[in-house]
Amino acid sequence: MIGILLIKIVLALIWFFVLTLYLTWLERKESAVIQDRIGANRASIFGLRLFGLFQPIADAIKMFFKEDFVPPFSNKFLHTLAPFISFFFVAVTIAAMPFGEDITIAGKTISLQIYDANIGLLFVLAMLSLGIYGIILSGWASNNRYALLGGMRGAAQLISYEVALGLSLVGLIMVYPSLRLSEIVRAQGQLLFGFLPKWGVFLQPFGFILFLFAALAETKRVPFDLPEGESEIIGFFAEYGGLKWGLFMFTDFMEIVIVSTLLTTLFFGGWQVPWLSAGGFLFPWGGQWVLPSWLVTVFQIIAFNVKVIFFCWLQILIRWTYPRMRYDQLMDLGWKLLVPLGLLNILGTGILLSL
Amino acid sequence: MFKALGYFWELIKGTLITARHFVVNMVFHTLNFVGIRTKRRGAVTIQYPERKKELAARHRSLHRLMKREDGKPRCVACMLCATACPSECIYIEAAEDPDAEIQKVPATFIIDLNRCCFCGFCVEACPEDAIRMDTGVIDIAQYTHDDLVYDLDKLLK
Numbered sequence: 001m002i003g004i005l006l007i008k009i010v011l012a013l014i015w016f017f018v019l020t021l022y023l024t025w026l027e028r029k030e031s032a033v034i035q036d037r038i039g040a041n042r043a044s045i046f047g048l049r050l051f052g053l054f055q056p057i058a059d060a061i062k063m064f065f066k067e068d069f070v071p072p073f074s075n076k077f078l079h080t081l082a083p084f085i086s087f088f089f090v091a092v093t094i095a096a097m098p099f100g101e102d103i104t105i106a107g108k109t110i111s112l113q114i115y116d117a118n119i120g121l122l123f124v125l126a127m128l129s130l131g132i133y134g135i136i137l138s139g140w141a142s143n144n145r146y147a148l149l150g151g152m153r154g155a156a157q158l159i160s161y162e163v164a165l166g167l168s169l170v171g172l173i174m175v176y177p178s179l180r181l182s183e184i185v186r187a188q189g190q191l192l193f194g195f196l197p198k199w200g201v202f203l204q205p206f207g208f209i210l211f212l213f214a215a216l217a218e219t220k221r222v223p224f225d226l227p228e229g230e231s232e233i234i235g236f237f238a239e240y241g242g243l244k245w246g247l248f249m250f251t252d253f254m255e256i257v258i259v260s261t262l263l264t265t266l267f268f269g270g271w272q273v274p275w276l277s278a279g280g281f282l283f284p285w286g287g288q289w290v291l292p293s294w295l296v297t298v299f300q301i302i303a304f305n306v307k308v309i310f311f312c313w314l315q316i317l318i319r320w321t322y323p324r325m326r327y328d329q330l331m332d333l334g335w336k337l338l339v340p341l342g343l344l345n346i347l348g349t350g351i352l353l354s355l
Numbered sequence: 356m357f358k359a360l361g362y363f364w365e366l367i368k369g370t371l372i373t374a375r376h377f378v379v380n381m382v383f384h385t386l387n388f389v390g391i392r393t394k395r396r397g398a399v400t401i402q403y404p405e406r407k408k409e410l411a412a413r414h415r416s417l418h419r420l421m422k423r424e425d426g427k428p429r430c431v432a433c434m435l436c437a438t439a440c441p442s443e444c445i446y447i448e449a450a451e452d453p454d455a456e457i458q459k460v461p462a463t464f465i466i467d468l469n470r471c472c473f474c475g476f477c478v479e480a481c482p483e484d485a486i487r488m489d490t491g492v493i494d495i496a497q498y499t500h501d502d503l504v505y506d507l508d509k510l511l512k
Contacts, residue, residue, distance in 0.1 A: 030377065032398070033376070033377050033380045033381055033384070033397070033398070034373045034376045034377050034380075035376070036376065036380060036397075036398050036399050036400075037398050037399070037400050038397075038398045038400040038402070317370060317373055317374060317377065318370060320373060321369050321370050321372075321373045322366070322369065
């Protein structure tokens with residue numbers, strides 16, 4: 001069992017890191033296409049460019065060979081620790097994500113999930129919250145006022161939006177009475193009115209929008225990038241360079257993947273393909289398409305990946321569309337709009353469920 | 356709170372604009388990639404070292420000195436260009452010419468491109484049409500400052 005677990009961990013991490021690495025490529029290319037440009041396409045191996053697909057590797061090599069600079073006035077231990085804390089707490093969340101239905105190989109049932117906790121959703125949210133420590137520590141340990149300001153902004157923003165994030169999901173937990181992510185996904189395989197997949201977005205459209213806003217704020221990217229503030233040059237990683245800075249950047253992109261996975265798992269049926277069950281497709285208009293079980297699993301994993309990549313794409317689109325909010329507007333949106341609406345959503349869901 | 360709700364539709368509209376740009380450009384990129392030539396391209400980018408934009412006829416590029424029919428420079432070292440130059444980057448030393456028609460030629464003619472601001476005043480000032488800025492050379496960057504000091508031989512090329 002340990003061997004299978006290790007294989008699962010390695011595969012999940014490879015999936016996670018490769019997707020994150022190529023998200024940087026997607027970000028460059030997508031922003032370029034949106035702005036009628038071409039984007040990074042010069043990195044080549046033996047003259048082979050492949051639309052700049054080697055660019056992330058070139059970036060990584062560049063960061064590896066940069067000087068690992070720790071400012072003399074900083075707290076060296078915490079300064080080094082902070083990016084790793086940030087990185088670790090985002091990286092572990094992948095453990096709770098269900099990639100597909102259980103598969104049976106040689107009589108053994110293997111769930112395509114590393115850690116099927118009964119508090120899976122709380123685990124993910126808790127780990128994402130703990131990532132705040134990396135931000136506030138990096139700001140404080142840099143011993144730089146601007147970095148500290150960035151860290152404080154980041155901590156205040158993330159803690160504020162943590163409330164909205166949690167409240168937006170309560171309605172969902174009430175509808176699928178479970179916190180176990182695999183069970184939430186299984187419940188979404190059923191049909192609503194006989195034809196509509198019972199996805200979270202159809203049951204909780206309001207909760208979906210609230211979660212999308214709160215999750216975007218959690219990723220600390222452009223409409224909500226106050227902790228970083230590229231143009232004002234105050235960021236919690238103002239005193240970082242080279243690989244450590246790269247780790248913060250990588251964490252940012254990993255958060256995008258995690259938010260996309262959460263959106264997929266909670267609101268868009270996870271690995272569920274509409275009308276696909278263990279035996280094959282059962283269309284609501286009466287058609288049927290019988291499939292072998294391995295093909296069903298392949299379909300499910302492909303569906304999961306397509307959904308995740310779509311939401312990554314959507315988040316990058318949002319990042320390249322909106323200007324940054326002012327800090328008071330950010331706090332207003334969090335506390336005066338998302339939190340009350342989240343509470344209203346819980347109330348409405350409760351009333352509907354008790355009918 | 357309700358004001359923010361009013362912005363919601365505008366947010367969606369903004370996203371739709373960028374999404375439209377993405378989809379339209381991707382369609383043209385894909386068509387061009389599979390070999391179908393379209394009038395419109397997916398991007399306005401010109402891939403510079405491989406493809407160069409055609410310069411306008413009046414574009415001011417690297418200077419050159421014109422020659423007479425016998426190969427000598429047209430310049431008569433009248434110093435008008437050096438006087439007109441706002442960056443003071445032209446240095447001329449005159450010499451005597453045996454030909455009574457010409458009388459004066461430049462012994463040295465140096466344009467220091469480190470200082471040149473490519474205003475074109477030297478071309479305007481020249482009564483002999485000896486200096487022009489129509490070579491079309493725009494990639495004149497060098498590794499050292501000395502390489503950017505152009506003397507008579509280089510300018511006559």
